[in-house]
Amino acid sequence: xxxxxxxxxxxxxxxxxxxxxxxxxxxxxxxxxxxxxxxxxxxxxxxxxxxxxxxxxxxxxxxxxxxxxxxxxxxxxxxxxxxxxxxxxxxxxxxxxxxxxxxxxxxxxxxxxxxxxxxxxxxxxxxxxxxxxxxxxxxxxxxxxxxxxxxxxxxxxxxxxxxxxxxxxxxxxxxxxxxxxxxxxxxxxxxxxxxxxxxxxxxxxxxxxxxxxxxxxxxxxxxxxxxxxxxxxxxxxxxxxxxxxxxxxxxxxxxxxxxxxxxxxxxxxxxxxxxxxxxxxxxxxxxxxxxxxxxxxxxxxxxxxxxxxxxxxxxxxxxxxxxxxxxxxxxxxxxxxxxxxxxx
Amino acid sequence: xxxxxxxxxxxxxxxxxxxxxxxxxxxxxxxxxxxxxxxxxxxxxxxxxxxxxxxxxxxxxxxxxxxxxxxxxxxxxxxxxxxxxxxxxxxxxxxxxxxxxxxxxxxxxxxxxxxxxxxxxxxxxxxxxxxxxxxxxxxxxxxxxxxxxxxxxxxxxxxxxxxxxxxxxxxxxxxxxxxxxxxxxxxxxxxxxxxxxxxxxxxxxxxxxxxxxxxxxxxxxxxxxxxxxxxxxxxxxxxxxxxxxxxxxxxxxxxxxxxxxxxxxxxxxxxxxxxxxxxxxxxxxxxxxxxxxxx
Numbered sequence: 001x002x003x004x005x006x007x008x009x010x011x012x013x014x015x016x017x018x019x020x021x022x023x024x025x026x027x028x029x030x031x032x033x034x035x036x037x038x039x040x041x042x043x044x045x046x047x048x049x050x051x052x053x054x055x056x057x058x059x060x061x062x063x064x065x066x067x068x069x070x071x072x073x074x075x076x077x078x079x080x081x082x083x084x085x086x087x088x089x090x091x092x093x094x095x096x097x098x099x100x101x102x103x104x105x106x107x108x109x110x111x112x113x114x115x116x117x118x119x120x121x122x123x124x125x126x127x128x129x130x131x132x133x134x135x136x137x138x139x140x141x142x143x144x145x146x147x148x149x150x151x152x153x154x155x156x157x158x159x160x161x162x163x164x165x166x167x168x169x170x171x172x173x174x175x176x177x178x179x180x181x182x183x184x185x186x187x188x189x190x191x192x193x194x195x196x197x198x199x200x201x202x203x204x205x206x207x208x209x210x211x212x213x214x215x216x217x218x219x220x221x222x223x224x225x226x227x228x229x230x231x232x233x234x235x236x237x238x239x240x241x242x243x244x245x246x247x248x249x250x251x252x253x254x255x256x257x258x259x260x261x262x263x264x265x266x267x268x269x270x271x272x273x274x275x276x277x278x279x280x281x282x283x284x285x286x287x288x289x290x291x292x293x294x295x296x297x298x299x300x301x302x303x304x305x306x307x308x309x310x311x312x313x314x315x316x317x318x319x320x321x322x323x324x325x326x327x328x329x330x331x332x333x334x335x336x337x338x339x340x341x342x343x344x
Numbered sequence: 345x346x347x348x349x350x351x352x353x354x355x356x357x358x359x360x361x362x363x364x365x366x367x368x369x370x371x372x373x374x375x376x377x378x379x380x381x382x383x384x385x386x387x388x389x390x391x392x393x394x395x396x397x398x399x400x401x402x403x404x405x406x407x408x409x410x411x412x413x414x415x416x417x418x419x420x421x422x423x424x425x426x427x428x429x430x431x432x433x434x435x436x437x438x439x440x441x442x443x444x445x446x447x448x449x450x451x452x453x454x455x456x457x458x459x460x461x462x463x464x465x466x467x468x469x470x471x472x473x474x475x476x477x478x479x480x481x482x483x484x485x486x487x488x489x490x491x492x493x494x495x496x497x498x499x500x501x502x503x504x505x506x507x508x509x510x511x512x513x514x515x516x517x518x519x520x521x522x523x524x525x526x527x528x529x530x531x532x533x534x535x536x537x538x539x540x541x542x543x544x545x546x547x548x549x550x551x552x553x554x555x556x557x558x559x560x561x562x563x564x565x566x567x568x569x570x571x572x573x574x575x576x577x578x579x580x581x582x583x584x585x586x587x588x589x590x591x592x593x594x595x596x597x598x599x600x601x602x603x604x605x606x607x608x609x610x611x612x613x614x615x616x617x618x619x620x621x622x623x624x625x626x627x628x629x630x631x632x633x634x635x636x637x638x639x
Contacts, residue, residue: 039533046535047452053444054453054461057509060502061464064471067482122378130375139379141627146386148623150563152590153612156597157389160396160605202385209382233360233368263472265566270598290474290566297478298570313478317471324470 068317071310074303083311089276089292091301096308098315100276104193104286105316108268109261111197111282112204117254119201120208121243127209128216129238140213147206155270158199163190163271166198171283186281189273194282196272200261208257215249215334216242252330259323263316265290289316390616397613400606410576410592413601420611422578423587426493427615429580430572430588431562433497438504439554443543445505446512446550451538453513462513469506476502477567485571493579493586496572500564504557511553515546552626559622563615565590589615 075083079096086097127139167190174184184194219242227241243250273285274295289312300306404419411418445465449458480499485491519542527537543550565588568574573585574595589611596608 039535042536043534046538050444050448050452053441054448054458056441057445057461057465057468057505060505061468063483064468064475064479067479068475071478071482119378119382122375123382126375126379130372142383142386145620145623146382148559148619149389150565150590150615150619152563152565152594152597153389153393153616156593156608156612157392159597161388161392205382231360233364235368235371236364238371259470263470263474265472265474266594270594290472293474293478294566294569297481298573310478310482313475317475320470320472320475321467324467328466 064317068310068314072307072314074307075311078304084315087278091305094302094304096304098289098312100278101287101289101292101312103278104272105262105288108193108196108200108272108286108288109258111193112200112261113254113258115197115201116204116208116257120205121212121250123205123209124212124216125238128213129242143206143209151203151264151266154199154203155267158195158267158271162199163195166190166195182280183282186283188283189285191271191273191285192283193272193286196268199267199271200264203264203267204257204261207260208253211253211256211331212250215246215253215331218335219245246334248330249334252327255323255327255330259320259327262323263290263320265294269294393609393613393616396606396609400610401613405607405610409578413604416603420589420592420607422575423589423592423611424614426572426575426579426587427589429493429586430496430500431558433494433582434500434504434561435558437497438501438557439508442505442508443512443550445509446516447538447543449509449513450516465506465509473503473564474566477569477571480567480571488583491571491573491585492583493572494582496568496586496588499567499571500561503561503564503567507557507560508553511556512550515549515553516542518549519545555622555626559619562619562622563590565594
């Protein structure tokens, strides 16, 4: 074993460090220009105050979930999971089943999407790919305006304009030519599932089209140029270059629209007819989860009744949340990497 | 050496088949048609609002309270005031909390916890308005024992918060870091920097967010149905049922009286004017450049 030579520096020990030269100066110059004082305490207070506001957001969602669960406990214990598969809604005998409302919500939302999605995608295509620059801003603003109209005004318009129109012209026509599908049969009341679907479609179009527009703008310009350079017509360019690249985001927009349609209350309540029946015909009146709460909550007489309504609310809440999360995830998968933009 | 010009070089585009041209034309016009179909209801709604609303609008409508059914005249003065009161309560609660949460997300929330709050705000944004109504009923109305303006305000505040939070965060993040660093360099404490420099710079953007949230809740009816509940008379007390414009429009629209239908149109016209003014103000403010001070 070779010992290190005497006097050689030992590598595993602290190396000798040159003594730092302390420069002493008058204390005055080291002090900051502005005296900070106790600013770190103020900073901490401020930070915690802002954190409290942030926690409020968390707390609100927690409170919503807690209150809904607490409120629906009675009904959950009485009916269990079969609550959503029973079709009788009988407040007098305290028998509650949410199936008609689930059915009405699903049918009206799907009808709305079937009507709205082609239109919304068409509008988005027109705004991003076809229209002159000067028209773009106006059109975008107008579709946003459509989103800002309160739903009670949609409902008002639907009651006094859309419903008579449907009753007099559209429904007889549909019954005559498409009556064989049994979707359009029965007396043409005007109010009913069809009216609800149409008014929902009008309300959903702005959301779907603004998301679709956003995703289509996120598709790189080179994609379009490459497809055009291969000799594609404009539609082929849009189909293969833009829509195909943006499809996940468009699906996200559609699902976001579904979330809005599921939770929409007032306009639907005003035109759907509010009858807890499951009818195959779109002309027949129906009922949705949101509108049963709107109509019956303040007059619910017994605890079980109230609890059943809260349970309907809880189900609506959970479904909407899941749908929204899914949609955000899809939109995010396309626009990721783009700078954050507000929808304003 | 052979001349390269022996083969004539001509660029010709291959003829596009009739089928492809037809499909192109059809699809292009379909997109145009979609725009027309979407604008049609919008035009119809506004036309009807103005046509029916202006006819029913008069001075009495703006100054009188509702008359019993069957009697002509009367107005919605108490509902207009009630909407103002409820929106005031909602703004007093929603705006500070929303802006505070936005500041937290922008200035401190660059971590997992911030992501959680961000995600929760998005969840809150998607909660159906009727569900918010149920919750406000459970926490305010059941505690107080009766319907109240306060409960309506709480419900609307819950709906305002997520919109304001996300808008504030977005706007604060647009403020260049150099502005913050300049303030720190002068020895300004962090809280003071955030409030007087960053937030100040982003003021008009934040106001845009607040106004959008305001416009969104101004016409909300569903959360007020069993919180503010509506009232046929004047009420300025926070703990009493209060009329609201949107509620009144709803109640009148589904009523069987022609006189009330007319008033519903007039109420709807006032509501939409309120909202369009808010949105247009936002639009103008945004187009003037929201970060004037920063650049």
